[in-house]
Amino acid sequence: MRRLIPLLLPLFLLLPAVAAPADSYQQNLATLRKFTATDPDKLARRNARAGDYRFLALRGYTRVVPGLNRGNCQLAERDWRYLPGSSEDMWDSAHTRLGDKAYHFAERYNTTMIRLRDAARRPVCN
Secondary structure: OOOOOHHHHHHHHHHHHHHHHHHHHHHHHHHHHHOOOOOOHHHHHHHHHHHHOHHHHHHHHOOOOOOOOOOOOOOOOOEEEEEEOOOOOOHHHHHHHHHHHHHHHHHHHHHHHHHHHHHOOHHHHH
């Protein structure tokens, strides 16, 4: 029995790390559902009125800013924020569909934000 304890101890230490992704997955889904249920155009206008002209980016292997198709456009860190709940980890078909919906949501939001930034004479790219 004493020989078994050192072998099993690492498994008990890893158990919380294995359980965490399921909670994170549910949180991501709930957050994405909440955001994608709103109107991206209204949200962009409301944020701009409050002085927040940042673009929405999606988490992935690289940062993706849908709707920003301006060649080699470079954004400063202050010009974007991640869409809460976005992730490159797609666990099932429901999450994949929600990820697609989040992409289109961010695309509409960012397209509206480009117009709002242009109207406010704020540069889109650095």
